[in-house]
Amino acid sequence: MSTPRNRTIKVDYMARVEGEGALYVKMKGERVEDVQLKIFEPPRLFEAFLRGRTFSEAPDITARICGICPIAYQMSAIHAMERALGIDVHPMVRLLRRLFYCGEWIESHGLHVFLLHAPDFLGYPDAIALARDHKETVEMGLRLKKAGNQIVTLLGGREIHPVSAAVGGFHRVPSRAELEPLREELKWALDASIATAKLVSTFECITFEPDYEFVALRHPTEYPLNEGRIVSNRGLDISADEYEDHFQERHVKHSNALHSYHRGFGSYLVGPLSRFNLNFDKLPEIAQQVARDCRLTPPVRNPFRSIGVRAVELVFACHEALRILDAYEPPPEPRVKVRPRSAIGRAATEAPRGILYHRYELDEHGLIVTAKIVPPTSQNQPRIEDDLRELMPGLVAESDAEITLRAEQAVRNYDPCISCATHFLKLNLDRT
Amino acid sequence: MPRFFRLDEPALDGLIEALRQQGYTAVGPRVRDGAVIYDEISSVADLPQGWASEQEAGKYRLNRDPSAGPFDYVIGPSSWKQWLHPPEARLFAAERENGAFRILPNTTSAPRYALVGVRACELAAIAIQDRVLLGDRYTDPIYQARRKALFVVAVNCTRSAATCFCASMQTGPRAVEGFDLALTPVGNGRQYLGETGTDAGAAVAGELGWPEAPPEMMSEAAETVRAAARAQTRNVALEGLAEALTAAAEHPRWETVAKRCMACGNCTLACPTCFCTTVEDTSTVDGARAERWRKWDSCFTQSFSYIHGGSVRTSVKSRYRQWLTHKLAYWQQQFGTPGCVGCGRCITWCPAGIDLTEEARALRA
């Protein structure tokens, strides 16, 4: 079935993504007529019911948007609230938050690289099948993922929806001695991340290099996690406060998630590739070296190589976590006192999947008047559709099964979290 | 015959050090999360010097008090039962072997604890648990092993909290038995009168070469402890109590208190004499190994009285009745003493602020 013709291919359920969605591609010969990343994950209406809740509840409530990256939500919510309430936290609290975030990155990237994405490259339906032939690889992945979870659990009590992060600091901060047991495992994890990068760099990738606008945070001295200006390779350089002046959400009929566009530019890309390309210089030497060894040098444009970039970020996160273990001293108080006031606060942080923006308007009692949340997957959604639009013509000679597989893989390159965007992915390939 | 010594703070440090040298894990009061709890200590510096607690029904606050010596805090939420009758203990493991299974008993030896700062009411509580767990017919090996390996440094109380009523229960504030050594803070809590209770205690005292106590120190100590007793505001009238409560099974007061009681179980778990446990069986996913765990339980839970067909005590009223009647009446028949030592923990640590002394009084009316 290699001759171009009008045909319809349907894949009802896309697996190994977080949430529920569908993909619809309509082709006429070589021409792609329509691509829709349909998100039919039922809407949960967080921004609506956040109204009337107190500022201090936002981190725990918004965490429930996503079980994969709850810390990202907690962090963005906390930073936005702290901006609104004019709070500065102790440098050690800041450090601890970075450590917390590193834990989530390690867990989330470990999950995606080994359990969700690698099976695509190696031709398995899942990591469990993969484990039958490559037991050590999967075991390494699980242990790496667990190392991230150990950080999160230690700081926050549990892997998912941890309970310690708070506006103003933490409910409870650990002593140095409590953190110490993490060290050995993180040392192992650092080595394992390097091995991971080398391993995934051997995966075969098709050649595909769209002309992306990369958007990520950039911080003067650090690889971005919690803070930074929002920059792009097309010259964007703004603070989080200006985010809504430059980015716009559109509501399209086929999706329960809002689509974001860069005003005047169109679709853009957030996430590991963007962070890596825009902040390569801020990676620790060891991560840069690993990247070079794996022939990953900025700009990396091939989204199928994002698996390698995630592995490099794993190296960074393990290295950063180890650095924090050395530098940490418990702050004098776990958190500073917070006084409510009427104000607006905005913040963006780097979730594993990219920029996560929150804005809150508070009344004088600290109750939320309006809330706005823009998760990374909403931002990437138009870009995913564009990727498919650009990828499909080159695949027209392939079988339906092959096209479907590639299309699915192209979506998985984004590690889309539909729970965030709202959730589940389904592919309907319609060629007429 | 008990012998009496004079100790200062360095001598106390020396005592803790000596016990550690002898291979004991020293456990004593220290401040954590806004309360004085019991945990491992390594020196006097770990003790809650400068802290005093304020306690009321459902309320505890640990406040700075520069005049407070290391033992002026009055008991907090944790009790020694945590160390002797642990909250969770594995009873045994079992391994599958071609269809059959093999029981693997615990092999680790019991920890050796030196408890520092045991109050008179708590000594009474330990003696009560001894009767339950080392009782006539059966002995609990987990408790027994820990109990045997124990060294007890009692400290007589020189302050009482508003929730204390040991005087009326005749269990304190002065420790009379069940300790190896007993200390009474004197001279504003910076000096101690030491008293030996056992040969082991006397041996340690001898080894450390403590000087004999002058007689005026002994009378000062006796007086401060008596003052602590006089300062107690709560009491339970023991006379005829067991009979009165047994007869009060249908008293309307149970309904009243059941409106406030949340059946959360805090009082029973905070209580130093409550001994009830449940067991849980666990197994690995592949079914190759199983374990049986024992955990603190409470007569306030629904499952506690479950038999096939449903729980016997479904109403909170009947559960509260079980607790209070067991403590103050049935216990007497079971073990020859009340099950309550007057430490006041169930009053302070009840999140609804229910006061057992008040309930007992109302039930007699």
Place this chain on the structure above:
Amino acid sequence: MSPDDPMLPVAYRVEKVTKETRDTFTLVTRRVDRAPRHAFEPGQFSMLYVCAVGELPISISGDTADKQNLTYTVRSVGQVTNQLVSLGVGDTLGVRGPFGVPWPVEEARGKDVVVVAGGIGLAPLRPVLYHILRRREEYGRLVLLYGARSPQDQLFRKELTQWSQAPESRVLTTVDYGGVNWHGHVGVVTTMFRYVRLRPERTIAMVCGPEIMMRFVARELETRGVERSQIRVSMERNMKCGCGFCGHCQYGPDFICKDGPVFSYDRIQSRMEAYEI
């Protein structure tokens, strides 16, 4: 730890399984290590452990004269009993005990014995019947009143016939629902008393069944002139240890595991009349 840890089960192997009714099975078990079986008296119970599933109090239903085996009759009502009755010959279970106060077979010597059982309650009483029938001349009259839900739910049917043929013995059975082929009595067990003439002053009664049935039987016995102290009942409560540590089986001032399960009615009469004790 200690070799005489009362919480450690001893492995027994299932030697024989007999289906008594659709949900009740008798398991004959023997010590895996071939050491002598645990000694027991009629009315005592064991804690039976099914590996990885749980542990339960189950009365010993076998004969004290059987020096090799411990026999249990189990009605499947829930998770652990389900697993227990599905054990097959050769499977292992854990046994602790025996625990508890036995039936007063010594005290009953020379007296008339009235045994009243409801449902599975016959199992803990079977050792009493064995005991008496083996020493028939040492006891007075023997009456067994047995109530079951239906004819199919009657336990030990063959033995019921044997027992009824023993000298000076009467066995009366009744069911709640008879069905068309049933020609025996229908009704609660207390209605059977009108068919037996008691000599109350020389009678001792042993009663085991659902609590409500025991309450009515005890009252009935009392109205027929049997002294409270001569009425014994076997109580049931949740049990986790069998040796008075877990506290679950408390029944007023008594621990059913060590002060019972067999109680003299005069001791617990007021508690049996009260609610949620």
Place this chain on the structure above:
Amino acid sequence: MRSKSQARPKVGVFKFASCDGCQLSLLDAEDELLAVARAIDIAYFPEASSIMKKGPYDIGLVEGSVTTHHDAERIQHIRRQCRTLITIGACATAGGIQALRNWAEVDEFVRAVYASPQFISTLKTSTSIAEHVPVDFELRGCPISKHQLLEVISATLAGRKPNVPTYSVCMECKRRGNVCTMVAHGTPCLGPVTQAGCGALCPAYNRGCYGCFGPMESPNTASLSQQFRVLGQSSGDITRAFRGFNAWAWPFRQASGEGHRS
């Protein structure tokens, strides 16, 4: 314990409105995952595998709440496909945080979030699975505890009733040796009326429990609300406290209303 060798139970994992956290708990059991996959046949688990075997299933694990017409139908179908249906997490067992819409005008909610509300089709309420079909076992929590999930799996395989107690968080809190935040700090805590299972996490981290395991077996919310008032909480505070991740669970729903009255 499995005495006779039997086929591995076929398990399906299904998702409704939720954050994915509860099903992720299975993947977060890193040490046990491969053993679990050996012991059960993971036949349908889209988040983790492209293999999607058709039903019927021996066990269905359902995450998420019912919020759309389509989902209300889908759960009927899933129920028919699953011999044992186990719901996991606060969304599935109580409607989740998204059940806060149940107090509001949903159309207004949708308008607040979406520019083109006509594209959105949703029910007025977010409800638990048990409000739609019979459920065999509920595992509480927002998220569930992975230890409890593993216990449910191991217990089911062993033929044991899972050790999932229904008593209060306080039981675990005291066993863990936490200092009661309510008594010692005056911090309101839902622990006394919340079901155990998390290991008394929040009090261990110096904050009050926010009730993510839902109501315990006999929740006396009136008494707790009274205590909250003693601690200086306003009726709005009390309403918010009960209107969390298990807001629509009946005892909490009721208690959150009481907050208004006082």
